[in-house]
Amino acid sequence: MTRTALVWFRRDLRRHDNATLAAAAGADEVVPVYCFDPREFGERPYGGPQSFEYEKTGGHRTRFLVESVTDLREGLRADGSDLVVREGSLEDVLPRLAAVTDADELHYQSLPATEERTVETAVTEAFAGSDVSVTSYWSHTLYHRDELPTEPASMPDTFTPWRKDVEANAAVRESQASPDLPPLPSLGDEGVGDVPTSPYGVTPTDAAAGSTLPFRGGETRGLDRVDEYLWREDRLRRYKQTRNGLLGKAYSSKLSPWLALGCLSPRQVHAEVKRYEAERVANESTYWLVFELLWRDFFQFQFVKHGSGHFRREGIRNRTDLDWCWNDVRFRHWATGQTGIPFVDANMRELNQTGFMSNRGRQNAASFLANDLRLDWRRGAAYFETKLVDYDPCSNYGNWAYIAGVGNDSRDRSFDVLWQAEEYDPDAAYIKHWLPELADLPTEYAHRPWTMPRDERREHEIQFGVDYPEPMVSLARTKQ
Ligand SMILES: Cc1cc2nc3c(=O)[nH]c(=O)nc-3n(C[C@H](O)[C@H](O)[C@H](O)COP(=O)(O)OP(=O)(O)OC[C@H]3O[C@@H](n4cnc5c(N)ncnc54)[C@H](O)[C@@H]3O)c2cc1C
Secondary structure, three states: OOOEEEEEOOOOOOOOOOHHHHHHOOOOEEEEEEEEOHHHOOEEEEOOOOOEEEEOOOHHHHHHHHHHHHHHHHHHHHOOOOOEEEEOOHHHHHHHHHHHHOOOEEEEEOOOOHHHHHHHHHHHHHHOOOOOEEEEEOOOOOOOHHHOOOOHHHOOOOHHHHHHHHHHHOOOOOOOOOOOOOOOOOOHHHOOOOOOOOHHHOOOOOOOOOOOOOOOOOHHHHHHHHHHHHHHOOOHHHHHHHOOOOOOOOOOOOOHHHHHOOOOOHHHHHHHHHHHHHHOOOOHHHHHHHHHHHHHHHHHHHHHHHHHHHHOOOOOOOOOOOOOEOOHHHHHHHHOOOOOOHHHHHHHHHHHHHOOOOHHHHHHHHHHHHHHOOEOHHHHHHHHHHHOOOOOHHHHHHHHHHHOOOOOOOOOOOOOHHHHHHHHOOOOHHHHHHOHHHOOOOHHHHOOHHHOOHHHHHHOOOOEOOOEOOOOOOOOOOOO
16 A cells, blocks of 8 residues: 655755654655745734734745745755645645545644644644544754753753753754655646745845845755855854854854754754864864854743743743833834934844844844833834744744843843944944945944034034934943
8 A cells, every 4th residue: 555645844944854854755655745824924913912913924034935945846856756835724735635645644843832833733633533644753953852851841941051951961963864755646636836936925025235145045055055154164163253243244154044944954054063173173163153053942942841931021931020112103213223323223224124133233123122112022023023034933032032031031131232332343334334324424423423523413414313313212321
């Protein structure tokens, strides 16, 4: 009897080191499928008691996703298989495809965040009572969930003790090569389907000229970026010194979009770092890239532990003592990069134009919204969700909650944005790049244009409130 397996691709858009695909590959027929689900596009409610609407997936990530799915299809075709592409609710699409192909098994990647888990439950329930066996795999973290020294439910809520425990008591599994795949069975009249160019009407946005790195979706470019950053450009040896940079394509690895969609396995990155350490150099920088991947893991396992806790305004620490406000005008100023604080504005304009922002920028833009404006931090996080090309629910909401003081750290995480600006952009090159209206300002005033004397404003032909906004708040120099 022919054994037919469906492989439901999710945030694992790759063939290398893909436990789900590898497990299914032993069947006689394999049907790889990606489905564009309507819940991922358009205006969606942010759940919970203080609900609001926001755009789920913006144009930058839509483009990256469409490219990634297309690249996966090309890769599977080169392997003698194909990718079936559908649009619709997963709990409708998958049982229908199982019926058409007479499938015996469904294999999928399990994910920790609330919406992803809700979809998994709906899919599993749709197959309940059928002859199709359903199996899930954990495949998106560096350390496998089963190999953690402490179950996620009992893990500490602070990063350092968790990291030390994992580093001392767990090992990273080896990255696996792509499996050989059997052919696709007949799909009858339905065919394999086209990759939509504008899923649910969301038009992919081309990154603006001046983008720090043109992110092209897919496993091919993800693996190539590892090769470029580590081997061709030999950047890893100085990562620790450059990682807080703001401008250019090389200050950090820029691997996050491929990791977020699973075009790249973190274990593959780890394997390449180890090879680099053996063949080039092992130093603080090579360690630090893996250290950052541990931060990524930490948030993934935190979401296993706390369920929807990190999405709540009060966070996992149930901070009912904090006051948050809701002001559309102020929020718009922040979102469009019109706050009058150049460092915040430059970062927000970079995000809007490219779908990317450095880690330093994210910390400051988030802290400004949450700690200086005291606007409901979830709205800022949801805005990042719309815009980021590398959006990941755990990394995004985990980091936002952390900075807003409701997450994984009990210390004050607010940043002195002006101090940060002058420390990390001392020559103002970053803000001048993204804020052309300030490009001719003397560097001494660039981060605090409101301190510029009137005669110099006339000389430089700049009018605040006309050419560039007055600052929307006065920032006290109290923090770093
Ligand atoms: C408010 C806020 C929101 C964020 N939202 C996201 C998000 O949606 N998706 C996302 O991937 N990262 C997010 N980050 C984490 C971090 O900013 C990005 O991962 C990083 O800037 C991506 O650039 P890179 O790949 O060059 O990072 P590198 O410095 O080269 O780091 C290598 C990898 O480590 C991981 N990593 C690094 N820092 C963190 C961190 N603080 N938390 C989790 N993982 C980390 C990423 O996968 C990254 O690709 C957020 C950080 C903040 C402060």
